[in-house]
Amino acid sequence: MSDTAAALGQPPQKAAERSLDRTGKEFDLPFRLAPHNSDAEQALLGAILVNNEACDRVSGFLEADHFFEPVHGRLYDASAKLIRAGKLVSPVTLKTYFERDEALTEIGGPKYLARLAAAATTIINAEEYGRIVYDLAIRRSLIVIGSDMVNRAYDAPVEATPQEQITESEQQLFGLAERGKFGGDFMDFASALTEAVDIAAAAFHRDGHTSGISTGFRGLDRILGGLQKSDLIVLASRPAMGKTSFATNLAFHIARHFHADTETDGSRKLLAGGIVGFFTLEMSSAQLATRIISEQTGVSSEDIRRGTIGRDEFGRLVDVSKELQDMPLFIDESGGITISQLAARARRLKRQHGLDVLVIDYLQLLTGTGKYGDNRVQEITEITTSLKALAKELNIPILALAQLSRQVENRDDKRPQLADLRESGSIEQDADVVMFLYREEYYLERKEPREGTTEHIEWQTEMDRVHQLADIIIGKHRHGPTGNIKLHFNGALTRFSDLAGDDRLPDRNG
Numbered sequence: 150m151s152d153t154a155a156a157l158g159q160p161p162q163k164a165a166e167r168s169l170d171r172t173g174k175e176f177d178l179p180f181r182l183a184p185h186n187s188d189a190e191q192a193l194l195g196a197i198l199v200n201n202e203a204c205d206r207v208s209g210f211l212e213a214d215h216f217f218e219p220v221h222g223r224l225y226d227a228s229a230k231l232i233r234a235g236k237l238v239s240p241v242t243l244k245t246y247f248e249r250d251e252a253l254t255e256i257g258g259p260k261y262l263a264r265l266a267a268a269a270t271t272i273i274n275a276e277e278y279g280r281i282v283y284d285l286a287i288r289r290s291l292i293v294i295g296s297d298m299v300n301r302a303y304d305a306p307v308e309a310t311p312q313e314q315i316t317e318s319e320q321q322l323f324g325l326a327e328r329g330k331f332g333g334d335f336m337d338f339a340s341a342l343t344e345a346v347d348i349a350a351a352a353f354h355r356d357g358h359t360s361g362i363s364t365g366f367r368g369l370d371r372i373l374g375g376l377q378k379s380d381l382i383v384l385a386s387r388p389a390m391g392k393t394s395f396a397t398n399l400a401f402h403i404a405r406h407f408h409a410d411t412e413t414d415g416s417r418k419l420l421a422g423g424i425v426g427f428f429t430l431e432m433s434s435a436q437l438a439t440r441i442i443s444e445q446t447g448v449s450s451e452d453i454r455r456g457t458i459g460r461d462e463f464g465r466l467v468d469v470s471k472e473l474q475d476m477p478l479f480i481d482e483s484g485g486i487t488i489s490q491l492a493a494r495a496r497r498l499k500r501q502h503g504l505d506v507l508v509i510d511y512l513q514l515l516t517g518t519g520k521y522g523d524n525r526v527q528e529i530t531e532i533t534t535s536l537k538a539l540a541k542e543l544n545i546p547i548l549a550l551a552q553l554s555r556q557v558e559n560r561d562d563k564r565p566q567l568a569d570l571r572e573s574g575s576i577e578q579d580a581d582v583v584m585f586l587y588r589e590e591y592y593l594e595r596k597e598p599r600e601g602t603t604e605h606i607e608w609q610t611e612m613d614r615v616h617q618l619a620d621i622i623i624g625k626h627r628h629g630p631t632g633n634i635k636l637h638f639n640g641a642l643t644r645f646s647d648l649a650g651d652d653r654l655p656d657r658n659g
Contacts, residue, residue, distance in 0.1 A: 184288045185217030186281055193278035194221060195269030197228050198240055198262065203272040204232050207279030215286035220252040224262075240266050287325065294321050319493045362423050362506060362546065365402030367647050368634035372623055373582065376403075376506060376546035380627075381537045383512070383576055385551040386565065386586040387558070391619065392550050393432070393510050394643040395586055397440050399548070400425045400508050404478035407505075423505025424477040426498050428491060430514040434480040444644040445469045451641065477502070487516050488535045499543055507543075509536070511550035512576070533579040551576060553585075563592050567624045583625035588638065589615045619645060 196203040213226035227246050228238045236242065240262035247253045253261060298318045305314065361375030376382065386392045406422030429437050443450035446465045452458050453466070479498055483490075491509070498504050509515070517528040533549075540547040553569045565585040570577045577583060593611055598604035619638040623631045637646045 183217070183292060184285045186285055187218060187221075189278045189281040190216055190218060190221045191265055192269065193275060193282060194224055194228075195265040195267075196272045196275040196278070197225070198238060198243070198266040199269040200272045201228075201232050201238050203275035204229055204238075206272070206276040211279045211283055215283050217282075217285065217289070220250065220256070223247075223250070224253075290325050294318065294325065297321075316490060316493070319497070320489055362403055362419075363406070363421070364399050365406075366399075366621075366634065366636065366645070368636075369621060372626065372630055372632050372634070374629070376548070377581070377628065378544050378546060379541045380546045380581040381533070381540050381579060382546060382548045382582040382584065383551050383570075383580040384548060384584045384586060385553050385570060385576075387553050387563075389591060390586045390588055391638060391640075391643070391645070392586045394440060394638075395619075395621075395645050396427075396508050396510055396548060396550055397437060397643070398444065398645050400427050400478060400506070401441050401444070401476075403506050404476045405473075407477050417503060419505060424503045425479065425506045425508065426495060426504050427478060427480045427508045427510070428486075428494075429480060429482050429510050430484050430486070431510060432482075434482045437480055437482075440643045441473070442466055442469055443642050445473070447642060449641045450643055484514070485516065487518065488532045489518060491515060492535065492539050495539060495543060499545075504543060505545055507540075507545060507547045509547065509549045511552060512536075513552050530575040533576050537579045537581075549580075563587070563589075564620075565622065565624075577625065580625065581627040582623065585620075585622040585624055587620045587622060588618070589620075590618065618648075 193203070193207065208229055211225070213222040213229075216222035216225060224243070224247070227243065231238050231242070240259065244259040244262055247258075247262075257264065298314070301309075301314055301317075302311075305311075361373065361377040361380075363370050363375050364373070384392055384396065403423045404425045407424060408419075408421040410418045410420060412418050427437065439450055439453055442448075443453055446462070446469050448458055448462045448466065452462075458466075479502065481494060486494075495504065495507055512532065513529070515532050517531040536547055536549055551570070553565050557563055557565055557569055564587050567577055567583060570583065590612065593608070593615060596608065598608050617638050617640075619636045621634040621636060623633070625631065635648050637648050638644070639646075
């Protein structure tokens with residue numbers, strides 16, 4: 150049981166009975182009992198003892214440590230276990246398990262169980278009683294977290310920074326928030342059908358006829374239908390293939406085309422594009438912005454970095470920068486963060502500004518919780534599982550970049566395959582879409598024969614064929630077909646774009 154969970158069943162201790170006012174005089178602090186409702190706890194237990202079906206109404210979200218009175222928690226826990234085992238729970242059957250329970254003996258023993266059952270009138274309100282008990286338990290947890298936060302701030306070690314405490318407190322609060330969500334219930338098929346028709350209608354009326362958020366690449370949208378909510382999309386390649394450039398192009402397109410309406414209830418209805426969060430764990434935010442400016446101005450990113458640009462080009466940089474400054478693209482350049490820190494920051498961004506797409510560059514630079522030690526495969530498994538859970542929780546697509554293993558270099562055919570991901574834990578298993586970025590030109594130019602030979606002429610012909618071409622290979626698509634999309638790649642501008650007349654279609658079902 151976690152510290153927070155343990156604290157749910159225990160009232161927080163009074164820190165001090167006396168304190169000092171501003172003049173230095175002592176005064177009595179009022180004793181504040183932790184929030185609880187013993188009547189609701191008794192009513193719920195009585196309903197369970199009278200009709201065991203009452204337990205089914207609350208077992209999906211209520212646990213024994215949510216009860217304020219420990220003896221009530223033990224009674225609920227024993228009842229739930231017996232009911233799950235198919236046994237009858239009543240004052241008669243339950244008393245045999247608590248004959249030596251001192252706390253129950255103090256309040257009446259078996260007679261207390263009989264009084265609980267006698268006082269119960271109906272199970273109709275059992276779920277409402279359970280929710281009262283649950284909500285008060287969450288409030289007690291908030292008190293514990295708040296008290297711990299205050300105490301740590303007062304007694305912080307010299308080496309501890311305030312930012313570390315803020316992060317730790319955020320993690321505790323977000324953990325409580327996750328625990329504070331009631332489990333989902335069954336959805337009737339009519340509701341599922343309505344949601345499916347709404348998605349189809351949105352795709353029908355949207356430009357490009359995508360059900361998800363458009364990537365800006367026609368071929369990719371044609372196969373994926375855009376980036377779908379709650380999907381984990383992995384884009385993998387060997388180094389120098391341009392996956393960061395591709396992710397930057399995609400993020401820019403989505404943020405640039407952001408358009409939304411406000412509904413009557415105050416919620417936001419996304420019409421096009423989206424608000425993008427970009428975790429750049431390898432390069433700085435300035436370097437990422439430089440790539441975007443280069444793409445939009447047509448000025449080489451290398452020239453921008455070196456400062457070898459003319460006055461007219463610099464003017465274009467300034468003008469484009471002014472146009473893009475209000476674009477909803479949020480960049481986090483923190484390196485070496487854990488998956489829990491990333492999740493906390495993504496939740497905060499969605500709460501404060503909104504969030505429609507999350508990009509992570511790249512997956513292997515994240516660290517896990519540390520519980521797997523030096524087992525990197527298990528750590529990557531933990532990371533990908535957490536990312537998939539985060540995509541479902543925030544109801545957004547998450548694009549995570551990944552490095553492929555070196556075994557690709559040992560093959561004559563360098564085109565990546567799903568097998569190249571296997572040693573990276575559960576990336577293939579957890580991802581809804583797995584895409585590979587491949588540029589044959591990169592490998593071919595490193596095999597240049599000696600000039601003047603027949604081999605060099607053949608090599609040059611091949612180089613002309615693949616010059617500035619890139620392949621997006623969709624190796625896994627949980628919701629539809631896989632396929633191969635050809636793109637144009639301008640290395641100087643770090644820009645991917647559609648090929649003119651690209652009419653390639655999906656070639657097989659995934």
